[in-house]
Amino acid sequence: MDYQFKDIEQKWQQFWAQNGTFKAEDKSAKPKYYVLDMFPYPSGAGLHVGHPLGYIASDIFARYKRLKGFNVLHPMGYDSFGLPAEQYAIQTGQHPAVTTEDNIATYRRQLDQIGFSFDWSREVRTSSPDYYKWTQWIFMQLFNSWYNKDANKAESIAKLVAHFEQEGSAGINAVCDEEILSFTAGEWNAMSNPKQQAELLKYRLTYLRESTVNWCPALGTVLANDEVKDGFSERGGYPVEQKKMMQWSMRITAYAERLLQGLDTIDWPEPLKEMQRNWIGKSTGASVKFPVPGSGSEVRGAAHATGNANHATYIEVFTTRVDTIFGVTFLVIAPEHELVATLTTPEQKADIDAYIAVTKKKSELDRMADAKTVSGAFTGSYVLNPLNGEKIQIWIADYVLAGYGTGAVMAVPSGDQRDYLFAKHFNLPIVPILDIQNIETEADPTKEGKYINSDFMNGLDYKAGTAAVIAKLESIGAGKAKINFRMRDAIFGRQRYWGEPVPVYFKEGLPHLIEENHLPLLLPEVDKYLPTESGEPPLGRAEDWSYKSETGGDSASYHYELSTMPGWAGSSWYWYRYMDAKNDKEFASREAIEYWKDVDLYIGGSEHATGHLLYSRFWNKFLKDLDLVVEDEPFKKLINQGMIQGRSSIIYRVVFDDNPNGYPPLLLSKNIYVDFRESVTSEGQPFLNDDLKNIIEQQYGKEIADNIPYSNSRVFIPTRIDVNIVENDILKTEKLGLHLPEFKDAIFVKENGKYYCGHEVEKMSKRYFNVVNPDDIVTRYGADTLRMYEMFLGPLEQSKPWNTNGIEGVFKFLRKFWRMFHNEAWEFSVSNAEPSKAELKSLHKIIRKVEEDVERFSFNTSVSSFMIAVNELTDLKCNNRAILQDMVIILSPYAPHICEELWTLLGNPAGTLSYAPFPKFISSYLIEDEFAYPISINGKMKMNLSISLSLDVKEIEAAVLASADVQKYLDGKAPKKVIVVKGRIVNMVV
RNA sequence: GCUCAGAUGGUGGAACUGGUAGACACGCAGGACUUAAAAUCCUGUUCCCGUAAACGGAGUGCGGGUUCGAUUCCCGCUCUGAGUACCA
16 A cells, blocks of 8 residues: 555554553653653644644654653643633633633644654643642742751741741841841740731742832733843733832742752753853852941941931942952942932932933833943932042942842942943043053953052952952951842732632731642632722632631631732643642652652753743752752753744735726736846836836736836835745745735736745744644645654754745655555565665664764754665665564654554554664674775865775875876875875875 | 854755765756656756866855864854843
8 A cells, every 4th residue: 555644643643542552650660761841831823833843852752762661751731821811811701711721622633643652641731720739739838938048948937937936036047038127036926926927928938028020001910020021021012111019929039059050960051051040140249338428337347337218327339349449439329229319418419300300211221222321410428438438429320220239339430341431421530450451441341460559459469359358348347258149039920810829818918828728729710801990900800709717716708819820830840740640639749759750851942941941940949948859950951942933925016006907916926026126217116127028928918918007106015925825935826816815816927937936034923824734734744744854854953944845855755665665566565585784784874873863862864864774775675574674663753653554564463663672783784894985185085995994004005005096196296195094084295 | 232052055954073065855957657747766956167078176154273184173253043231
């Protein structure tokens, strides 16, 4: 039979499903291997051809590992809470759960027909209550934990309370809010419960605080920083503004250092690690307190006095170049700095107020665009340099950000370019502090040379100077070495419906956890998915959304938290759920976690670099601290698959200004358009030239050619058309009218009888008509062809446009492979003869190549190698069972359906080849006696010469020089030098 | 601006540690089969010079360098893509 991919694929997909072929064992003598894909959000649009790219790669790897004798866990699920289903609910009233269910069904059907080897018995859905029960449970653990800096790990709040009861707040070194009380055990024990709870909230790893959030009025929700792009929401592109709000936050900053260190232990793409490093943004430096004269703090030793908004005693700055402190000539604080009002003198008040007013009006975008212009205002106040008592002006300027460091900087114009420009602009002094510094035209940030103008540091170098200045500052209590992080705590709440409810109720204005046996806290029904009239989140519409106390005869009811968890909650631990997906006692059993441990290979897009991948590492480290999981890092190896972009097809329409008779659209084939577009008149108006007229006349006759409206102002409108009616850039002209009726009677000006389209690479999207659906490819060529073609397209990690142009080649390859097992009459027929040396050589070449390629994720090159092997074996007329059987196993991770079928036809016992042993590479089959040495002269390859590989370097040289062909090139002269690399090359210098 | 990645035929790409640049595939051209088309098969296909072949020359974004030999290493530049942005 001919290659009937449709029947074969259906048959085997059914077989796998019915037999649970890919069900992973939770215990096995085999080594474990966990291959994970980033689970998709099931959107209404279904899968396009770009989505499966990573899944195909991971599936090939999973299947390969099975053949290599591993117990493979390869699961799939859905990140099914999210905005689109909710937006759809708002528009149509359809419950997001229903929409989600429908979308998942579509996804499942599409995934199934590509033939993935997922263990569907472990499917998870983040929106399902038996899943989000455990998301809520983990939230509760975070609420019940604080970060002990001394132990460098999270510990239970109970332990903290015990400490407070015994010893008060002394001896606690925690990552916590800035303003905490200090109290004795007695004071703590005397506090009311609400007071204690309020204090504890400052320590909890998830906590409430008023924070400035990215509020998106159009979406009615708060967005995370990574969901905002240039002041607009990533989804939908609506404007985003800053707003103060009580919000749940996650104390991820507690883990900043560990998140940074952990990067060195995992095998991730370097650019991705770099993004996380930048996001965490560690900088090492010092904080320095500059005393305000007259406040009393300028007296040495008194600089530890606390500052407050009404009475400024000092200004604290953070700097990475504390060694430049003698070059400080002014101080700049952010316009939002809390001391601005206090520091402003009456004479300067007008200036400062005006400046603040201008700053407030500027949006984030303006501020960015304005980066080059210098602006600022003098407060009228001064601070003293803590080391030499010099009086320094305090300015405000919007280049200093309130949210970073302390919102104040010490300006060193000799070393920092921004400070330099500022000093030049406002005529402030510039003092060089290093002997080799050149500051004539710009700042010089050098660390070379010896210090000058620097008191006790004079003559020291950078290293010694920095140490000396920190020691000095510490000794007088005016500063200390400090590490600063850019990363902020993560906001953990959305004012939305379709998310996990937060398992918290409020009593006397303070949050309390519900009892664990009440989990899951189910998402309530609401009449509309919009905020309430009073502006509360949609959960405010739910009837009876309140907690009823069961203890202590307290019959009161307390309302639950109204916001829901953000999109990243459910995805921050899901890989553990796959280990034990049905467990209703634990998020996953200890046993399962100890067996599967972590993800060995994780494949997904780099767009999650600072979102999902950072939060997941954070939660993992937290769970590790609680001894609930066993590994520090969740994803050992990570690969980013590239994005598949769309490739839009474009037709070129000529529009006539003056077209009274409704002349049909005139469409120019691409190269004619290009020529024609370039032949414009001097006024820039295109004109219809004779060449074009001739083409039209040839195709449509003189009458039509003569009747084209000849106005001078014609415009070209490039129009995108459905890529599915274009093949190899040639438009199927007869189909255009069906797709776009306006072109029903269009006149096509063709080249060589064909209409060629132009193309544009851009996002794959419905509005560009460039979406290619995997279903169509599967229907036309089959899943095996789709799988191999997606891999053949190019390196996995590279972004590339989808182009169906080459798919025929892959399809032909599979047919050719099928044909090797069949005779002229398409009957199955293989021989049992001993394989020839040449056949064995081809086979073992491909065994080695595929092993090497798969291990380094170079799937595109192994597809090429398969083609080479099949071409070679076909040339050898190979239909040898021993060879073909091994070929079937090697190819099966890529094209599983056809291989399963051939495996059965080869007479193997009924069942699957998924667990057959991968053929063993035997190097002796590749050993050659001779090698065709490339002979180069002065590095230019001239000819090949076959020489026995048993000869040594001297003998090779002799053999080469003895060759008559070589002598011809040498023209009788002896070469100056001969380089021989055994088994590689011979090069002669003449 | 900074950080990172990349640039190879008409196209997607290959060349893994410096050693025959362009594998494999698409497209294109020519041919076979066919009444014809589709399908299939065969041949050619980096560019330039040459009627053609032999042969010769150039060639991996640009300019230099190291080397017997550079797509690969080093320096400088251009362009493209991604991330980030007044981070003190």
